[in-house]
Amino acid sequence: MNGWVGNILRVNLTQGNYTVEELDPDIAKDYLGGGGLGVKFLYDEIDPTIDPLGPDNKLIFSVSSLVGTGSPTTCHCAVVSKSPLTGAIGRSIMGGYFGAELKYAGYDAIIVEGKSPEPVSLWIMDDDIQLKPAQHLWGKTIPETEDMIRAEIEDEWRARGTQRTHGEWIARETQIASVGPAGERLVRLAAILTDKGRAAARTGMGTVMGSKNLKAVVTRGTKPVMVADGEAFKQAALAIQEILKGNDLTGNRHPKYGTPIAPPLWNTWGVLPARHFQAGIFPTEAVDKIKGRSYRASILLRGKSCFSCGMGCGRLTRVAEEEFAGSGEGPEWESVALLGICCGVDNLAAIAKANYNCNELGIDTISAGNVIACAMELFEKGIITEKDVGFELRFGDPQAVVRLTREIGWREGFGDILAEGAYRMTEKYGHPEFFMGVKKLELPAFNVRAMKGMGLNLATANEGANHMRGPMQNLELIGAPVKLDPLQTEGKAEWVKKLQDSMAISDSIGLCGFLDWAPITDEHKAALLEAVTGEGYTVDNMLLAGERIWNLERLFNLRAGFTKKDDTLPKRMLEEPMPEGPGKGHVCELDQMLPEYYQLRGWDENGVPTLDKLTELGLEPI
Amino acid sequence: MLRIKADYTKCTGCRQCEVICSLQHKENTINPKTSRIRVFMREDLFFPVIAGPYTDAECNARAFVTIGDREYDECWICRASCPVKPWFKEPDTEIPLKCDFCGEPPDPQCVKWCFQEALTLVEVPD
Numbered sequence: 215m216n217g218w219v220g221n222i223l224r225v226n227l228t229q230g231n232y233t234v235e236e237l238d239p240d241i242a243k244d245y246l247g248g249g250g251l252g253v254k255f256l257y258d259e260i261d262p263t264i265d266p267l268g269p270d271n272k273l274i275f276s277v278s279s280l281v282g283t284g285s286p287t288t289c290h291c292a293v294v295s296k297s298p299l300t301g302a303i304g305r306s307i308m309g310g311y312f313g314a315e316l317k318y319a320g321y322d323a324i325i326v327e328g329k330s331p332e333p334v335s336l337w338i339m340d341d342d343i344q345l346k347p348a349q350h351l352w353g354k355t356i357p358e359t360e361d362m363i364r365a366e367i368e369d370e371w372r373a374r375g376t377q378r379t380h381g382e383w384i385a386r387e388t389q390i391a392s393v394g395p396a397g398e399r400l401v402r403l404a405a406i407l408t409d410k411g412r413a414a415a416r417t418g419m420g421t422v423m424g425s426k427n428l429k430a431v432v433t434r435g436t437k438p439v440m441v442a443d444g445e446a447f448k449q450a451a452l453a454i455q456e457i458l459k460g461n462d463l464t465g466n467r468h469p470k471y472g473t474p475i476a477p478p479l480w481n482t483w484g485v486l487p488a489r490h491f492q493a494g495i496f497p498t499e500a501v502d503k504i505k506g507r508s509y510r511a512s513i514l515l516r517g518k519s520c521f522s523c524g525m526g527c528g529r530l531t532r533v534a535e536e537e538f539a540g541s542g543e544g545p546e547w548e549s550v551a552l553l554g555i556c557c558g559v560d561n562l563a564a565i566a567k568a569n570y571n572c573n574e575l576g577i578d579t580i581s582a583g584n585v586i587a588c589a590m591e592l593f594e595k596g597i598i599t600e601k602d603v604g605f606e607l608r609f610g611d612p613q614a615v616v617r618l619t620r621e622i623g624w625r626e627g628f629g630d631i632l633a634e635g636a637y638r639m640t641e642k643y644g645h646p647e648f649f650m651g652v653k654k655l656e657l658p659a660f661n662v663r664a665m666k667g668m669g670l671n672l673a674t675a676n677e678g679a680n681h682m683r684g685p686m687q688n689l690e691l692i693g694a695p696v697k698l699d700p701l702q703t704e705g706k707a708e709w710v711k712k713l714q715d716s717m718a719i720s721d722s723i724g725l726c727g728f729l730d731w732a733p734i735t736d737e738h739k740a741a742l743l744e745a746v747t748g749e750g751y752t753v754d755n756m757l758l759a760g761e762r763i764w765n766l767e768r769l770f771n772l773r774a775g776f777t778k779k780d781d782t783l784p785k786r787m788l789e790e791p792m793p794e795g796p797g798k799g800h801v802c803e804l805d806q807m808l809p810e811y812y813q814l815r816g817w818d819e820n821g822v823p824t825l826d827k828l829t830e831l832g833l834e835p836i
Numbered sequence: 837m838l839r840i841k842a843d844y845t846k847c848t849g850c851r852q853c854e855v856i857c858s859l860q861h862k863e864n865t866i867n868p869k870t871s872r873i874r875v876f877m878r879e880d881l882f883f884p885v886i887a888g889p890y891t892d893a894e895c896n897a898r899a900f901v902t903i904g905d906r907e908y909d910e911c912w913i914c915r916a917s918c919p920v921k922p923w924f925k926e927p928d929t930e931i932p933l934k935c936d937f938c939g940e941p942p943d944p945q946c947v948k949w950c951f952q953e954a955l956t957l958v959e960v961p962d
Contacts (some may be wrong), residue, residue, distance in 0.1 A: 282855075282866065283855065283907055284851075284852050284855030284856055284859070284866060284949075286852075311851070318867065318868070318869070325938070377860075379909075379911050379920050379921055380920060380921055380922060382921075383922050383923060384922060384923045386876075386877065386878070387869075387922075435869075436867070436869045436927035437866075437867065438858075438862075438865045438866060438867035438870075439866045440864055440865060440866070441859075441864050441865075441866065442864070443864070444863055444864040444865075447859075448856075448859070452948075452949070455949070455951065458951070458953060469848075469952070515880050516848070517848045518848055518849060518880075518882075519848040519849045519850035519851075520850070521850065521856060522851065522852050523850050523951075524848070524850045524852060524950070524951020524952055525951065526848030526849075526850065526951075527950060528848075530880045580874060638895055732915055776853070793897050
């Protein structure tokens, strides 16, 4: 096979053994890789009604034919499982170098089954696969875990009698994906991080990993990845590279400022999640303190790339200020929005510190910021008190966010309740109407009363409120490739479906979503796939694969018990008019878009894929 | 004569140079472990190192050099194909690898693919 390395590593943690299976080329072609391949395995192998924290759930790491080839921005390692936060399909994606290294070790996917009786790490060093005891790593933060594992590698090589620094290099080339205390303690918001700073964060994939007593996956490989047509590949890749470099956003502003270019633009359109989504705008002076330019002038050390992406939008940062001192990667825009603006906080140093806590303990920053802000609103409304929280929890308190992210990660104090997620917390206190999320997944930084297309996406994305499944910000805010009016519902259903299918492809072939800002087309993506695999990819069968993946995820959810009722938005978004800003007076008229969306998807009025649609996609009805 | 200049302050660690170098030297085959350019990475340092001469013995002392405001272990940035580190040699046979500028006249692919222009082709006096 070309692109693919042709192997799946299946690990049984209950028995403590593994097998290497061949990747079926037809499945590989029909499901593209990454998220698509992962959902295909999960759908075929588990009962969608099982307990996600039980041994019958499976945790799948999957990459694509393009990962590791140097295809621009193609670095994704998808993590797929049944989500312990939502009960729906859980899926999250890590950037960094882990996915590529897994290919070089000789694997396209890892399927982790069962539960280990004791904490273990999975080591994948070319053909040498081992489950090593990890009791000494249990309880360690993610940076500590990576440092300790690398030190072990150096010791091992030194013991073999190799020359001084040989082990240092091997350790440095080794990639690690691990959970922190949050995953170990089954915090439902737990993430898996690689390289201490790139996270597979949403939907609690770290929780599943922790529930299996799997602390880390460690990999280094020395094998090649083959491409079908090297010359065609170079041409296709360079063409994309040229476009990215020539575009002002991808070639200049995004590398320079990273995702924190967002705040002023989001504020202009009034779509910020200010004070737990009560408002869509934030004071300009406050936005100025956290926007890209201020970020760059204060905490930024330098940009950092994921594998094979020259944009380098990762932010390596340091806070010198003693109160919030720390260093690491990020905060990214969504983290700034949820840990900051959503909590009414504009102190960038504090936001960065809360972000470092999330990185170290292994927590999804979006869900963490959202649940903390939710608690702030419950406190504001008198539903919870100092007795519940342990202190007075107010919007705008930077120390509160820092403290509570730490408590969530360790399941300490009030953090033990926040660790269950905002849905379960609002249910516990008898006020579910304050949950800002969809399908139990916390909302990201979009006040969709003023951004209707995104509202439709969040209501229908298969994991729950996941903005990157249908990144309508590209159209409704940024205007790449075209600019739509965020306050209109007309025509949004068609765009949302288009973006969702397009991202299903990107998330499966391993391409970063930021490529969509420059005019990178389906033709570009298909050209890469064909040059690398030689499998007969065209734009049409690639688009069909995207739609197939989306529908299979939908079928998983339907079998898990989800219905049309779950394709909805929080009451605030549907019924409370936006109080101020460009979206003043607006709500998100989901009912004006959803029926058309179902129709365009080829689903019946209950959102169930019709037999015709399933046949077209080669899927079996439930 | 033309030589490759590596500006480590611009490198963000994408490693496309490693990938394209390997592809350039073996048809349809990608493997950064066989690349004649590797990016040394440590915390917030990304330092492209281009394979140079082969040596059959390590240095008899380990030196530290200061470049700009930072101190470096010389081994980190040394270009030699050397017994002390696994770089710049085939992983299975240990045959040493060396940069050949992708031919004569120089047309280095790593320079062509470097997005941040950390790698550039420059004229230096003979």
